[in-house]
Amino acid sequence: MTALLVLNAIAAGLSVAVAVFALIRPATQSREKAGESTEGEVLYSRLYAVRAIPLGLAVGIVPFLDTGIGTLALLGVAALAQGADAWALFTRREQGRSIAPAVAAGLHLALGVVLLVQRVSGS
Numbered sequence: 001m002t003a004l005l006v007l008n009a010i011a012a013g014l015s016v017a018v019a020v021f022a023l024i025r026p027a028t029q030s031r032e033k034a035g036e037s038t039e040g041e042v043l044y045s046r047l048y049a050v051r052a053i054p055l056g057l058a059v060g061i062v063p064f065l066d067t068g069i070g071t072l073a074l075l076g077v078a079a080l081a082q083g084a085d086a087w088a089l090f091t092r093r094e095q096g097r098s099i100a101p102a103v104a105a106g107l108h109l110a111l112g113v114v115l116l117v118q119r120v121s122g123s
Contacts, residue, residue, distance in 0.1 A: 001114060004107070004110060004111050004114060005063055005064060005111065007107050008059065008060070008063060008075075008107045008108060008111045009060040009061070009063075009064070011060075011082075011103065011104035011107045011108070012056040012057070012059040012060030012078070012104070012108075013056065013060050014100065014104070015052050015055075015056040015082070015101075015104060016052065016053050016056035016057060016060070018052070018100075019045075019048055019049040019052035019053050019056065020049070020053065022044075022045040022048055022049060023045055023046065023049045025037075026041040026042045026044070026045035027041050029041060029044060029045055029048070051081065052081075055077070055078055055081060056078075058074060059074060059075065059078040059108060062074055063075065063111060063115070067115045067118065067119065069119075071115065072112050072115055072116055072119075075108045075109070075111055075112035075115070076108075076109075076112055078104075078105075078108040079105045079106075079108040079109040079112065080105075081105075082101040082102070082104040082105035082108060083101070083102070083105040085098075085101040086098045086099075086101040086102035086105060089101065090102075
């Protein structure tokens with residue numbers, strides 16, 4: 001359980017780091033690596049960051065403090081968000097970039113399932 005909590009926090013922290021990096025260098029989020037960022041890249045990086053930073057911080061910290069139903073919901077939302085990111089990248093033929101969010105989604109989901117099983121079993 002402790003290892004899963006730590007892995008979940010690492011995945012969440014990496015998501016926050018990617019979002020911060022995207023804010024600093026928006027062009028890194030597109031396939032085009034030359035020149036300055038377009039308005040679309042800047043907008044996308046801001047939209048991604050406004051979700052990823054607070055959600056990543058919450059998902060990385062809250063499970064250490066609470067294992068209640070709210071935490072289960074938070075982990076579910078994070079798994080869905082990361083899964084959607086992975087799917088969006090995969091369908092854009094960026095399979096390599098889809099791996100990290102897919103793994104993060106799996107970790108958030110796995111931790112949520114473990115916490116749910118513990119909750120139901122009364123452990």
